[in-house]
Amino acid sequence: MKTLSTRLFVSFMALIGVILAVLGIVMGQLFPIYVGDYVERSTAAEERALVQTIEELGLDVTDEEQRQLIAATKVMEQEDLITSAKKRYLATMIFCSFIALAIIGIVMNRAVRVFAEPIDNATRTALELAKGNYRARAFENGMGKTMQLSKSINILARNLQDMTTMREIEDERLKTLIENMGxxxxxxxxxxxxxxxxxxxxxxxxxxxxxxxxxxxxxxxxxxxxxxxxxxxxxxxxxxxxxxxxxxxxxxxxxxxxxxxxxxxxxxxxxxxxxxxxVTELMRLEQIRKDFVANVSHELRTPITSIKGFSETLLDGAYKDEAMLLSFLEIIYKESDRIQMLVQELLELSKIEQHGFSVDIIETSLQDIILNAADLTGARLEEKNMEFSVDMPKDIAILGDPNRLMQIFTNLIANAINYSPENTTVTIRLYEEDGYGVVEVEDEGIGIEPAEIPRIFERFYRVDRARSRNSGGTGLGLAIVKHLIEAHDGKIKVDSEVGKGTKMTVHIPKP
Structure with a gap:
């Protein structure tokens, strides 16, 4: 597409052509007049000069001879005069043409700079904006309306750039939101x-x-x-x-x-x-909540039913039999003690599972922890005529909370005793492995089915429910143990074979 500057140049060239054509026509019409006048004046002057020369020389020339001489001289010089007149006329035309061209060039240059260039620049800027290049700007070097046009286009460009930037920001925010939503x-x-x-x-x-x-x-x-x-x-x-x-x-x-x-x-x-x-995890948690409520209700219902039943029996007159009274009161005491233990362990588990729960980590002796835990379970061991087999080549220093570690190993040793038949052995081993102090508690009990091993750390889950209740368990011990071991940055592993026994392996970090 032709720019305004190009169109102006073509227009001015056409104007120059017209002016030169008109000038040529006018001067062509004036040329004979100019030449005739020039020749006439020059001939008259030459004629006077010739007469004067004849008179000065004193030549005897008749009037007729003088006229013939003048005529011959006039014919000879007219050609030279006409040639000279043409040269002067042509020089004048060329000079005037150059002057006209210079004036037109100056005017054209001024017009292009003042009017055409700003408009062309504004046009190019507008085309760039139409292509989506909102960084394009027009030069504000015109005057009057052209200056106003350039400023308006620049304002439009800035507004479009701001709008584009805002749109890009919004698009980026939306994309980030969509890509990072759960x-x-x-x-x-x-x-x-x-x-x-x-x-x-x-x-x-x-x-x-x-x-x-x-x-x-x-x-x-x-x-x-x-x-x-x-x-x-x-x-x-x-x-x-x-x-x-x-x-x-x-x-x-x-x-x-x-x-x-x-x-x-x-x-x-x-x-x-x-x-x-x-919502798989939400449904799983909801099922856990339902199971928890059902299990708590079941665990409470059994001792409460026993307490209520034996109390009603006593109120109906059984209290008169002293032996029956003592027997029933002992049962009521055990069941109430079981309820108290259940409530305490529920509160303990709730505390451990709270966000931000931590243990007081200090350097402590693993051997002392195990020996104290064995002492606490010694009475139950003697009741079942069982014995400990302890393999502790040397003491091992670990990082842990002594009270919580006592709680962990007392529970594991008590479980090993409770789920083992009489006259068997509970083996305890201590050793070091990969920066951990390791404790193995192995029994010769009933064992656990492989399919049930992943679930034994769930709340209220029991491998043998009847046996658990008879042993006084609440079903919360291993859940508490697992949370406490994780609080120590440790780990627990279960190996079991039905009918042969179970081995619990606990890793606690060393200093």
Whole structure:
């Protein structure tokens, strides 16, 4: 496209051509007059000079001869005069043309600089803005309206750049929000093709973005329940919330799906947005809560029922029998003591599970901890005619809370005694391994089924419920033990064989 400067140049060249043409025509018309006058004046002057020369020389020339001589001289000189006149006329024309060109050039240069260049620059800037280059600016070097035009274009450019920057910031924020949200998100256009998915969605459903972008939602092998939710929103144009179970690989995950239509500011239908929350962990925690309430209720119901039953029996007259009275009171005392132990361990477990729970870590002797724990369980050991086998080549210093460590190992040794038959041995070993002090507590008891080993640290879980109650256990001991070991940055391992016994291996960090 021709610029204004080019168009002005062409216009001025045409103007120059017209001026020169007019000038040529005018001077062409004036040329004969100019030449005739010039020749006449020159001839008259020459004639007078010739007459004067004849008179000065005293030549005897008749009038007729004089006229012939003058005529001959006039004819000879006219050609020279005409040639001279042409040269003068041409020089004058060239001079005038150069003057005209100089004036026109000056005027044209001024006009281009003042009017054409600012407008051309503004035009180029506007074209750059139209292409999306909002950093382009026009030179504000014109005058009058051209200056105002340049300033207006620059203001427009700055506004467009600010708007673009704000839009980019908003887009970046939205993208960051979508990519970092914990739930899966998928946007489906009005044609049913996928336009937006976030990383959580791609990871959860094992998809590749490039492979599904632009494809129909029915063609990417989504679970049937999700497809039905999308179809429902498309058909009814209403939001829907639904819980589904989705099998991904060998794992079943519980999801809450929320699908809603996406409508623009002017009511234009844009598509469907789908948000999928993974509620598997929430459902697991809810089930744990329900199990906990049920277990606590069950654990409390049994001793309370016993206390109530024996109390009613005594009130009905059994108290008159002294032997029966003492027997029933002993049972009531044991059951109330069991309730008290259950409440204490519930409070202890609640305290340990609280966020921010910590233990007082100091350097302590592992040998002293084990010996004290063995002393505390010695009475129960003697009741069952059992014995300890202790293998402690040397003392081992560890980092831990002595009171909490006593609680851990007393519980483990007590469990080994309670779940072992009479006349057996509980073996305790101490050694060092990879920066840990290691304690093994091994019994010759009933053992644990392999499928039940992962669950023995759950609250109220018992391998043998009847035997646990008879031993006075609450089902919370190992749950407390596990939390306390983790608070020490330690670990516990269980090895068991049904009918042969169980070995608990505890690792506590060394200094």
């Amino acid at each position: 739930s899966s998100l998928m946007m489906i256009g009005r044609e049913g093709t996928i336009s937006i998915v976030n990383r959580v969605f791609l990871k959860r459903f094992n998809c590749d973005y490039e492979a599904i972008r632009g494809k129909g939602f029915r063609n990417i092998q989504l679970p049937n329940d999700i497809v039905q939710v999308v179809e429902h929103v498309f058909l009814t144009e209403t939001a829907i919330r639904k819980q589904i179970a989705v099998q991904i690989g060998h794992e079943i995950r519980h999801n809450e799906i929320y699908g809603a239509p996406v409508v623009g500011d002017h009511g234009r239908w844009l598509g469907v947005v789908l948000v999928i929350h993974d």
